[in-house]
Amino acid sequence: MRVTVISPERAVFDGEAQAVLATAFDGEIGILPNHAPLMTVLGTGTLRITTTSGAEAFRVQGGFLQVVNNSVRILAEQIQGDTDA
Amino acid sequence: MATNRALKGRIRSVTNTRKITRTMELVATSKLRRAQQRVVAARPYAQALREVIADLVTPDLAERFPLLRRPLPPSKGGPARAAVILITSNRGLAGGFNSNLIKEATRRITALEAEGYTVELIGIGKKGIGFFKYIGRTFRTERIDIGDRPTAEHAASVVEELMADFAAGDLGVVELVQSSFQSVLITPPMTVRVLPVEAPVAKSEGVRPDYILSPDPVTLLEQVLPLYVRNAMYRGLVETVAAEQASRRTAMKSATDNAGDLIDALKRTYNRQRQAQITQEIAELVGGAAALQG
Numbered sequence: 001m002r003v004t005v006i007s008p009e010r011a012v013f014d015g016e017a018q019a020v021l022a023t024a025f026d027g028e029i030g031i032l033p034n035h036a037p038l039m040t041v042l043g044t045g046t047l048r049i050t051t052t053s054g055a056e057a058f059r060v061q062g063g064f065l066q067v068v069n070n071s072v073r074i075l076a077e078q079i080q081g082d083t084d085a
Numbered sequence: 086m087a088t089n090r091a092l093k094g095r096i097r098s099v100t101n102t103r104k105i106t107r108t109m110e111l112v113a114t115s116k117l118r119r120a121q122q123r124v125v126a127a128r129p130y131a132q133a134l135r136e137v138i139a140d141l142v143t144p145d146l147a148e149r150f151p152l153l154r155r156p157l158p159p160s161k162g163g164p165a166r167a168a169v170i171l172i173t174s175n176r177g178l179a180g181g182f183n184s185n186l187i188k189e190a191t192r193r194i195t196a197l198e199a200e201g202y203t204v205e206l207i208g209i210g211k212k213g214i215g216f217f218k219y220i221g222r223t224f225r226t227e228r229i230d231i232g233d234r235p236t237a238e239h240a241a242s243v244v245e246e247l248m249a250d251f252a253a254g255d256l257g258v259v260e261l262v263q264s265s266f267q268s269v270l271i272t273p274p275m276t277v278r279v280l281p282v283e284a285p286v287a288k289s290e291g292v293r294p295d296y297i298l299s300p301d302p303v304t305l306l307e308q309v310l311p312l313y314v315r316n317a318m319y320r321g322l323v324e325t326v327a328a329e330q331a332s333r334r335t336a337m338k339s340a341t342d343n344a345g346d347l348i349d350a351l352k353r354t355y356n357r358q359r360q361a362q363i364t365q366e367i368a369e370l371v372g373g374a375a376a377l378q379g
Contacts, residue, residue: 006133008237008319010126025300039137040299041308064309066137068296073133077237077312 001033002071003049005058007079013049013056020072021048022065029065031072038067042076089362092355096348103344109178110337116233117269117330123234124266124327127320134313135285140296141306142284149303151252152282152310159201164257167202168225168247169193170279171262172321173213174329175229180336182264182272182329183212189274190217190262202257207243209322233330235322237315244279244318248311251280263321264328270335272328279317282310 003020005013020031023045031038042065047058063076147153157163171190173183190213194204205225208214214227231239250256259280264272298305 004129004133006130008127008130008240008316009123011129037296038299039141039296039305041305062308063312064137064305066133068140073137075130075133075137075312077241077315 001031001035003074004072005047005049005074005076005079007075008077012058012079012081015051017049017051017072019050020074021046021050022074023047023060024065031065031067034070035067035072037069038065040065042074047074047079089355089358092351092358096351096355099344099347099351103341103348106337106340106344110334110341113330113334113337117327117334120233120323120327120330121266121269123323124320127323131316131320134309134316138306138309138313139285141302141309142286146302146306147284150306150310151254152248152280152314153284155281156254156257159257164254165201165203166205166250166256167197167258167260168205168207168250168256169197169260169262170207170243170247170318170321171209171213171217172264172325173208173210174325175211175232177212178336179329179333182332182336183210183216185274186262186264186325187213187216189276193260193262193276197258197260207247209243231322233326235319235326237319240319240322241315244314247280248314256280261318261321264325266324266327266331269331272331277317277321279314282313 001017003013003015003017004011018033022029022031023043025041025043028045029040042060042063044061045059047060049056049058059078059080060074060076061078063074063078066073066075142153159165169190171186173186177183194206197204206217206222207226207228208217208224209228209231211229214224214229217224226243228239228243244259247256247259251259258278261277261279262274263277265275266272
């Protein structure tokens with residue numbers, strides 16, 4: 001599935017992924033391919049994206065996550081690049 | 086007629102001016118490139134945000150949101166205050182850039198006042214602030230700290246209190262006067278109505294995906310709408326910076342070209358005069374010699 005992580009300033013991540021693990025407002029949420037359409041508000045926490053070539057991690061604060069047509073979109077005003085997580 | 090020495094001095098001075106304008110042109114070109122990249126990089130976020138809101142907003146929801154609600158005009162008892170955010174540059178020498186924006190702002194202020202609003206000004210950039218202070222207006226907020234690299238935090242800090250005032254029903258309208266960066270050569274001023282939010286509408290009806298919404302749509306919209314407002318402000322800042330550099334480049338390019346033309350004309354006059362003087366001196370010598378022989 002296609003995953004895009006976008007901040008107001010730029011697209012932080014755009015690519016194919018196997019799984020997304022995000023911190024929603026009420027706890028962690030995992031998205032696997034062919035998830036049903038979903039919109040949720042994100043909390044403060046780590047966003048992990050598993051790709052065939054490894055994993056990416058970001059610190060995200062606020063924003064929201066949308067799943068539609070097997071593509072995941074994460075929009076947040078505060079996204080910090082790879083943490084060591 | 087100007088003496089040779091005066092001409093020489095003018096040639097030198099215009100040459101120096103050309104050096105300065107050429108340099109400013111090059112600086113603006115490089116700043117423009119970076120500003121343009123930021124405009125392009127900001128597009129995916131705005132696009133995604135629009136699509137998400139279009140999927141979320143339904144007409145019955147619209148009535149319940151402070152940021153979406155359309156207040157009555159002052160003549161019908163609505164809030165009597167309106168805010169106009171004016172973005173200009175901190176520096177001049179950018180052709181008609183700042184005066185175009187100021188003209189647009191004046192037009193909007195007049196229109197809003199005709200509707201019965203008391204207009205509060207939020208000034209970003211020295212040029213616009215300077216002008217409106219000169220004609221005797223006061224500002225609600227003055228920002229000259231946002232330079233060539235506006236960030237999302239800058240945008241948020243400008244609109245935050247306006248959103249609060251609007252949601253509380255104190256403000257009727259919030260408008261943003263900015264440049265619309267259509268291309269390097271086309272950057273007209275324009276006004277964006279920031280509040281109330283004009284919710285984007287879904288492209289096609291009926292195929293709206295059946296979302297699982299968590300939490301409920303009301304809470305979701307409450308989170309997403311401020312993002313939308315802040316993003317409108319951010320885009321305004323970014324586009325205006327790009328437009329500023331674009332018009333400075335154009336202005337400095339034509340200044341450089343004009344200086345070149347001027348130097349050519351002055352050099353021609355200078356050389357003609359020099360030649361005329363030499364010819365005259367020879368003629369005097371020959372005339373003098375002929376008189377002695379005679």
